Ligand SMILES: O=C(O)c1cc(C(=O)O)c2c(n1)C(=O)C(=O)c1cc(C(=O)O)[nH]c1-2
């Protein structure tokens with residue numbers, strides 16, 4: 001049922017999202033359902049006729065930069081975003097533009113965002129469209145007219161490079177949004193706002209504040225004990241929640257994926273001591289008041305940009321003859337995690353991509369068993385770490401098919417070098433990477449670079465989350481031809497004298513589809 005006309009535009013609430021299977025022609029929240037399975041029950045398109053699909057309409061977006069949004073479709077209208085957080089509403093059948101909303105993000109600030117001026121889409125609720133803008137505003141837009149209804153600044157410190165690229169989620173009349181910027185030195189947090197008024201309902205910081213001051217809550221008191229030295233205080237600690245969330249209405253738990261440390265270098269950040277909670281963690285939070293319920297940390301003391309902001313899926317799986325309510329994630333660090341979503345206890349964790357920083361995850365302690373190899377702060381010179389900083393899987397969402405029981409993962413093969421910076425000159429600066437490591441400080445030699453480019457590939461992986469094993473994988477096409485015909489690797493050898501210059505390598509394994517597999 002779509003476009004009955006009985007409802008106003010974007011007339012979505014929690015009941016409708018929870019019962020989304022009753023109206024399979026709509027896609028009403030970013031993961032389609034609160035469990036974020038991204039499984040469409042529509043079956044007109046099948047493996048019998050998929051080769052007959054053709055273009056029905058197209059629309060040229062305003063800015064030729066990354067497009068990462070999941071479009072929302074409600075009652076015949078599609079709401080989606082392009083670069084610089086511009087929102088578009090289309091007639092979904094004809095492609096006719098109904099309205100456009102440009103929040104007018106300052107284009108000169110583009111360098112303050114690590115990974116492009118991207119946006120991953122909007123949320124809709126009771127006649128409004130909700131947008132997190134690149135410069136950190138939460139904007140409520142009238143779904144009929146495209147006009148702004150209210151706008152709030154979500155950023156606590158504009159001298160730091162905070163931004164928003166993720167899609168908001170809405171639970172019980174609260175719109176929830178995190179932020180980005182952990183490559184530059186920020187303190188991560190998520191905030192909930194009243195969808196009607198824009199009033200702040202609660203805020204949860206993902207890492208502690210200055211231990212000289214009282215922490216905001218008990219969870220952060222606990223977290224503060226896992227940080228050492230004082231470099232992290234000035235750098236903010238990191239832990240940005242820049243992409244994933246999921247919600248279980250029965251348990252009333254909001255799950256939030258938390259990112260990497262500021263700076264990356266564990267020794268520079270925290271004297272190479274402590275877990276640095278809640279970096280690289282999945283957090284379960286009460287969405288009514290923002291209170292901590294549990295956490296699971298995937299990479300204690302993260303030093304490699306191993307965010308756990310990757311897409312999370314809730315499902316009920318039968319494991320060892322018992323029905324388990326699980327949350328699943330394939331974070332950057334290369335392990336596929338199945339956790340009990342009530343308690344946060346790890347049920348299983350296996351490598352879905354090449355991993356050399358850890359042997360395995362110890363299911364008794366729930367902690368990874370680290371190798372010494374990847375601890376670049378203890379090494380002379382650069383070390384090759386698998387996965388590299390774009391991870392075995394990054395923001396590209398995965399999906400779960402309850403009929404096959406498989407998870408489908410857009411997977412990367414990506415390894416890079418990391419090297420300790422011995423003479424750091426870092427200070428928090430806007431627009432400069434502050435990593436404390438030379439990451440991917442690559443050769444100027446074309447042949448050598450080509451060999452790296454050849455190894456940066458990807459594929460579509462079908463994964464059995466019960467057996468924790470690969471079922472099949474479709475390799476993406478080889479990168480080598482494309483890499484030769486188009487220079488794609490640049491080394492900023494004359495970068496600014498920060499500790500953390502960023503010899504930019506845009507890995508082919510990111511999203512451009514020119515990938516070749518290597519042995520798993
Ligand atoms: O630490 C952060 O705050 C942060 C933010 C973002 C972002 O907001 O896009 C990315 C990352 N980290 C990151 O590590 C990463 O690999 C990444 C890829 C992308 C992208 O859009 O292609 N964004 C981000």
Ligand SMILES: [Ca+2]
Pocket residue numbers: 182183259260305307
């Ligand atoms: Ca990051």
